[in-house]
Amino acid sequence: MAMKEFLRTKGFKMTPQRDLIFKSFFEMDRHVSVDELYDRVRQLNSSVGYSTVWRNLKLICKIGLAEEVNLGDGVTRYDRVTKVPHGHMYCLKCKELIEFNVDHIMDFLTVTANENNFLPEGYKIEIQGYCAKCRETMSEDNGDRLT
Amino acid sequence: MAMKEFLRTKGFKMTPQRDLIFKSFFEMDRHVSVDELYDRVRQLNSSVGYSTVWRNLKLICKIGLAEEVNLGDGVTRYDRVTKVPHGHMYCLKCKELIEFNVDHIMDFLTVTANENNFLPEGYKIEIQGYCAKCRETMSEDNGDRLT
DNA sequence: CTGAAAATGAAAGTCGTTTTCATTAACGTG
DNA sequence: CACGTTAATGAAAACGACTTTCATTTTCAG
Ligand SMILES: [Mn+2]
Ligand SMILES: [Mn+2]
Ligand SMILES: [Zn+2]
Ligand SMILES: [Zn+2]
Numbered sequence: 001m002a003m004k005e006f007l008r009t010k011g012f013k014m015t016p017q018r019d020l021i022f023k024s025f026f027e028m029d030r031h032v033s034v035d036e037l038y039d040r041v042r043q044l045n046s047s048v049g050y051s052t053v054w055r056n057l058k059l060i061c062k063i064g065l066a067e068e069v070n071l072g073d074g075v076t077r078y079d080r081v082t083k084v085p086h087g088h089m090y091c092l093k094c095k096e097l098i099e100f101n102v103d104h105i106m107d108f109l110t111v112t113a114n115e116n117n118f119l120p121e122g123y124k125i126e127i128q129g130y131c132a133k134c135r136e137t138m139s140e141d142n143g144d145r146l147t
Numbered sequence: 148m149a150m151k152e153f154l155r156t157k158g159f160k161m162t163p164q165r166d167l168i169f170k171s172f173f174e175m176d177r178h179v180s181v182d183e184l185y186d187r188v189r190q191l192n193s194s195v196g197y198s199t200v201w202r203n204l205k206l207i208c209k210i211g212l213a214e215e216v217n218l219g220d221g222v223t224r225y226d227r228v229t230k231v232p233h234g235h236m237y238c239l240k241c242k243e244l245i246e247f248n249v250d251h252i253m254d255f256l257t258v259t260a261n262e263n264n265f266l267p268e269g270y271k272i273e274i275q276g277y278c279a280k281c282r283e284t285m286s287e288d289n290g291d292r293l294t
Numbered sequence: 295c296t297g298a299a300a301a302t303g304a305a306a307g308t309c310g311t312t313t314t315c316a317t318t319a320a321c322g323t324g
Numbered sequence: 325c326a327c328g329t330t331a332a333t334g335a336a337a338a339c340g341a342c343t344t345t346c347a348t349t350t351t352c353a354g
Contacts, residue, residue: 013320013331034310049334054311056332070219074310074342087256089265100259105252109234109274112247117279118236124273127256132264160300160351181342196303201342203301221311221341 010063017048021056030080031069031097037078069097071126087125093134157210164195168203177227178216178244184225216244218273234272240281 003022004014024040025032032040038053057078060066069077071090077097085106089098102125113120130138150169151161171187172179179187185200204225207213216224218237224244232253236245249272260267277285 008321011331015320015332017333047334051312051335052333068219070217072215072217072223076219076311087259089260089263091265092268098263098265100263104255108251109272112234113236113274113276116236116245116247117282118238118245118274118276119282120274120276121239122275124271124275125256126271127260127265127267128269128271129260129265129267135264135266155352158300162301162350164302194303198304198343199302223342 031077089127091131178224236274238278
């Protein structure tokens with residue numbers, strides 16, 4: 001009942017679809033795309049519409065429980081919000097996202113913003129490349145171009 | 148003639164359109180989108196096609212003179228490559244991109260990648276928020292929600 | 295010059311995202 | 325509970341940046 005109450009205070013209603021979508025999102029791996037969540041939700045209730053999943057993902061962001069992540073591959077992913085900001089290592093081959101702690105950097109970024117009179121709303125720290133798993137695979141397949 | 152030679156060594160040909168597009172790109176503010184460059188090029192030669200501008204921007208990237216920048220607003224921008232990696236402060240209101248030095252951070256990112264056996268190909272360091280100019284405007288317009 | 299290969303421009307295609315619209319459901323109120 | 329207002333839903337269409345296709349033109353090495 002907690003989520004329902006929370007939503008009410010913000011002027012939103014609870015529905016069976018919404019309940020299912022929210023629960024599925026929080027149970028799945030963070031960083032899901034609309035399609036991925038849609039597929040999962042459909043397994044549990046095949047009548048839920050794509051736009052409903054999309055709208056609820058947006059809603060989850062609006063109420064501050066997730067944020068959109070854009071990695072330049074044309075697909076928006078949704079990342080559960082945690083207290084700790086973090087960075088992402090993004091594998092260009094398997095698309096996996098590995099998170100890493102970023103505390104060391106935050107001071108620097110904050111100061112930089114300040115110096116420029118820039119009001120920060122969010123940060124994005126990303127390393128693109130190839131994950132350990134893919135590096136193995138790739139070096140087996142074809143010499144070792146990557147090491 | 149320098150660029151023409153350079154292209155030839157890579158198997159590409161020089162054309163009047165290409166020449167115009169390349170020159171326009173390097174004269175404009177970095178971080179242009181296809182549309183922005185297209186508009187500029189059309190001012191100088193209104194018969195150049197959109198796809199030609201697009202293809203040449205891709206080419207500039209392929210030969211290593213620029214890279215794509217994605218900020219999650221659905222528009223790809225093209226950033227001239229410089230020896231120094233840098234971060235971007237991205238104004239959510241006026242879309243301006245302010246660059247900042249990022250040397251302090253690179254060590255940390257390199258080490259982080261290493262620890263995870265991740266092979267880095269590129270980095271993205273971004274601060275999203277509101278630039279000095281927009282902050283002024285906004286606080287005039289409506290109290291000072293932003294300070 | 296000539297011919298093979300690359301480049302161009304217009305138009306069409308792609309694909310994830312977003313909006314529209316008619317209908318249904320939620321839920322505070324009486 | 326019944327009601328009325330308002331939000332939510334699902335299907336389909338619209339959107340828009342990006343990418344490809346294809347017929348034609350241009351480049352440039354030989
Ligand atoms: Mn994350
Ligand atoms: Mn830049
Ligand atoms: Zn991988
Ligand atoms: Zn601004």
